Amino acid sequence: xxxxxxxxxxxxxxxxxxxxxxxxxxxxxxxxxxxxxxxxxxxxxxxxxxxxxxxxxxxxxxxxxxxxxxxxxxxxxxxxxxxxxxxxxxxxxxxxxxxxxxxxxxxxxxxxxx
Amino acid sequence: xxxxxxxxxxxxxxxxxxxxxxxxxxxxxxxxxxxxxxxxxxxxxxxxxxxxxxxxxxxxxxxxxxxxxxxxxxxxxxxxxxxxxxxxxxxxxxxxxxxxxxxxxxxxxxxxxx
Numbered sequence: 001x002x003x004x005x006x007x008x009x010x011x012x013x014x015x016x017x018x019x020x021x022x023x024x025x026x027x028x029x030x031x032x033x034x035x036x037x038x039x040x041x042x043x044x045x046x047x048x049x050x051x052x053x054x055x056x057x058x059x060x061x062x063x064x065x066x067x068x069x070x071x072x073x074x075x076x077x078x079x080x081x082x083x084x085x086x087x088x089x090x091x092x093x094x095x096x097x098x099x100x101x102x103x104x105x106x107x108x109x110x111x112x113x114x
Numbered sequence: 115x116x117x118x119x120x121x122x123x124x125x126x127x128x129x130x131x132x133x134x135x136x137x138x139x140x141x142x143x144x145x146x147x148x149x150x151x152x153x154x155x156x157x158x159x160x161x162x163x164x165x166x167x168x169x170x171x172x173x174x175x176x177x178x179x180x181x182x183x184x185x186x187x188x189x190x191x192x193x194x195x196x197x198x199x200x201x202x203x204x205x206x207x208x209x210x211x212x213x214x215x216x217x218x219x220x221x222x223x224x225x226x227x228x
Contacts, residue, residue, distance in 0.1 A: 004156075033214055045204060045219035052214060091156060095215075101147060101172055102206075102217055104156035 003027065004092055006105035013082050014113050020067070021077040021108050023092030031097040034075040036066070039089040039107070048090075051075055079110075087112045116141045118220035120205050126226045127195055135190045135223050137205030144210050146188040147172070147217070148180065151202040160203075163188055195227040 005024045013019045025034065036048040051059045051066045059066040067076040079086055089109050093102040118139045127133055139146065147162040149172075159172030163182040177199055179191040188207075192199060203223045208215040 035216075037219075043202065043222045043224075045206075045222075047216050047218075050214055050216065093157075101159040101162060102157075104149075104158070106154055106156045 003103045004094055004105035006092055006108050008108045009106075010109045010111070012111045012113055015084060016081055019079045019082050019086075019110065021079075021090050021092075021110065022074070023076055023105060024072075024074045025092075025094050026073065027094065027096055029096040033095045034066070034068070035093040035095070035102060036064070036075075036077045037091045037093065039091065041088070045091075049077070082112050084112050084114060086110060116218070118205055118207055118218050120203075120220035120223050122223060123221060124224050126228065128228050129196055130194050133192050133195060133225075135192075135203060135205075135225070137188045137190065137220060138186050139188075139205075139207040139218070140186065141207060141209070141218065142185065143207035143218070144185070145215070146182065146205065146207045148178070148188070148190045149204045149206065150174065151204065151222075157204065160190070195225075197227045199225065200227045201225060 003026050032053045034051045038046040049059050049061045049064045049066050051068045058068050063080045065078045089107045091107045092105045095102050121136045144165050148160040149157040151157045158174050160178050161172050161180040163169045169180050182188050205220040206217040208217045
C-alpha cells in the first residue's frame, strides 16, 4: 500500500492566488514526521516545512503552511500569495519513528500562471 | 558552506561498465542515504548508512552497492549498470536518527545507461 499519496499530478494556479497541494499518508506508527520538499526545474531538493505527529499546532514557514489533519491522515501544503518562482515539483514525505528513511509521494507539478 | 556534494553531475555510460558516483558531506552527519528519482514514482531509497561501516538496504537495492569507510563519504557503486538504472540519483545526509532531522540533499546525478 502507498504510504504517501499525492493525488494531483499537476496543477495550474494564477499568480497571487493561494494554492493547496494535497498529501495523505498511511502509518500505524503513532510517532512520525511529515516533510514537504520543492524541486525546481534545476533539480535540487529544497526543504520547505516539517510537521511532527505530536505537534499541537500546524507548522508555518513564511508563505508556507501545513494543514495537518491527523484523524484524516492528511498533511496538505498551503502556499499563500503564489509567485512565478513557486513553479516547481512538490514532494510530500514521511519519516516513521522506527524507520531510517523518508518515504516520498509521487509529487505534484505546480505551474503558476502570470 | 554546509553541503552535500555529488560527482559527477551528469554521466552517460554503456551497459556493463562499472561506475561509481561519489557523495561527500561536510556537516559531520551520521546518517547518509541514496535515492533514485523516476517520473511518476517519486524518490525511492536505495541504501542508507547510520554510521561508518554500517549500511543497510532501502526499498530498491538491487544492482547497487555502497560503502561507508569514512563518515563524510558514501559512494554508490553500480557494478554492471543496465538501462533500467537510468535515473536521477540523490545523495542525502542528516545529523542523526529521530523524527525531525531534515535531510540535506546533494544536487543530483543524472545517469543514462545505454
